[in-house]
Amino acid sequence: MEVLLLGTGAADGIPNVFCACPTCTDHRDRGELRTPTSVLIDNRLLIDPGPEAPRQVSRLGRDLIGCTTMLVSHAHSDHLDPAVLLHRSWVTQTPLQVVGPAAAIEWSANWLDPAQTSVTFTTLTAGQMVEIDGYLIEALAANHHAYTGALCYHLGDGTSSLLYLTDTGLLPPATLKAVTGRQVDLVLLEDTFGTASDKGDQHLNLVAFATTVAQLREVGAIGANSRVVPVHLGHDNPPLAELRQAMADIGAEVLSDGAELRLP
Numbered sequence: 001m002e003v004l005l006l007g008t009g010a011a012d013g014i015p016n017v018f019c020a021c022p023t024c025t026d027h028r029d030r031g032e033l034r035t036p037t038s039v040l041i042d043n044r045l046l047i048d049p050g051p052e053a054p055r056q057v058s059r060l061g062r063d064l065i066g067c068t069t070m071l072v073s074h075a076h077s078d079h080l081d082p083a084v085l086l087h088r089s090w091v092t093q094t095p096l097q098v099v100g101p102a103a104a105i106e107w108s109a110n111w112l113d114p115a116q117t118s119v120t121f122t123t124l125t126a127g128q129m130v131e132i133d134g135y136l137i138e139a140l141a142a143n144h145h146a147y148t149g150a151l152c153y154h155l156g157d158g159t160s161s162l163l164y165l166t167d168t169g170l171l172p173p174a175t176l177k178a179v180t181g182r183q184v185d186l187v188l189l190e191d192t193f194g195t196a197s198d199k200g201d202q203h204l205n206l207v208a209f210a211t212t213v214a215q216l217r218e219v220g221a222i223g224a225n226s227r228v229v230p231v232h233l234g235h236d237n238p239p240l241a242e243l244r245q246a247m248a249d250i251g252a253e254v255l256s257d258g259a260e261l262r263l264p
Contacts, residue, residue, distance in 0.1 A: 001160035001263040002042050003186060006056035008257050009034030010192045010234035011078035019235060023194075026239035035257055036078040037166055037232045039188065045069045045133060047153070047164055051081035060258050064088075069133045072100030072108070073142070073166065074150035080104050082111035085119060093118040097132055100124060101139075103147035126151060126174065134158075140178055143169035144202050154179060160263035163221065166190035166232040169201040170208055176219055183223040185263040187216065189252070191230040194237030205236070210250045227261070228252040 007013075014034040015024030027034065035056055039047040043062065046053065049070050057064055072080050080100075085108060088096070098108050099122045109121055122130065126141035126149070136156050144150040144167045152175065153164045161184040165171070168190060189212060192203035199205075204212060209230065216222040230252055237243050244254045255261075 001157050001162075001185075003162065003261040003263060004040040004043075004060070004062070005188075005229075005231070005255060005257060005259045005261070006038040006040055006053060006060070007035035007050075008229075008231050008233055008255065008259075009036055010232050011036055011076070012234070014233060014235050014237075016235055021235055023235045023237055023239050030240070032240070032256060034233055037190075038079075039164065040064075040067075041135075041155075042157075043067070045071060045135060047071045048073055048079040049081060049084050050078050051083075053081070054084060054087070056257070065092075068095065069097045069099065069135075071137065071153065071155075072098065072104040073152065073164070074101055074144065074146035075103040075107050075148075076146050076150075076167070079167070080107065082108040086111050089113075089116060089119075095120070097122060099130070099132060099137070101146075101149050101151050103149075124151060125149075127178070138178065140165075140175045141172045142167065142175075143172055154182065154184070156184075160185050162186040162188065162263065163216075164188050165212075167192070167203060169203060171212060171215065176215055179216070179221040180219040181221075183220055184226055186261060187213075187222060187226060187228045188231045189213070189228060190232035191237060192232050192234040194234060194243075196236040199236070203232070203234075206246055209252075213250050213252065222251075225264075229255050229261075 193205035
C-alpha cells in the first residue's frame, strides 16, 4: 500500500498567512507549507477531498485520473469540497464512489445532476464495515462535532492497514474497543492544538496525542513496527525542530506534505 500525504496541516495550514507566531515564522523562513490534511492511497483512494486537494495532487506531479473512491471523514469545509465532484463531471463519467457520514454525502450529492449515475454515494455510521475498491473500511466514532457526526477509519487491503484518526479529541471507548488487538502498520493521528490547553476537547494537543498513542499501544493497535505520524497540525504546535523532538519522545515521526509511505 502506498500512502501519499497530500497535506498534513489543519484547516488554516502552516503558516497561517495572518500570523507571525514562532511556528508560522519558522515555516515561512524555511519555505515549508503545510496544507489541510488529505491522503491519497495507491493513486485510487482519496481521503478527505478538501478544497486544496486537486492542487495538492498537481503540485506533487500526480493526478486523480485513476481515483475510484473518495472517503470523507466529515462535512467540515477543510475536509470536503463537493465542487471537486462538479469539476470531475466536466471531464469524465467513469465510476466513482463517495463514502462518508450522512451530512458529507448529502452535501456532495447536491453538487451533481441527479441524472448522473457514474457517482455512487454510500453513507456510513460508526461501527459499519464495507468492502470498497479492494479495501476493507471500518467507520469509527470520532470525538468531534460536525453536523451529523465525524468518523475516523480503519482501512486495510489484506496485506497492509492503517488508522486515519482526524478530526477527533480523545478517542471514544467504542473506538478503542473496535481497534483492540488489531495492530496496524500506520497511524495518522491528528495534533491540531499542540501546546495549547484552552481550546476545547474536539481536537488533540500534544498531551492528548501522547495519551492517545499510549492507549492505542495498550490495546494492541500500535505495535513495535507501527509508524505513528501526526497530521492536521496547527500552528499552536512548536516550530519544527522542537515538534520533531516532542514527537520522537512519544514514538511518532513528523513528516511533510508530499511524504510517501510504502506499507509492508
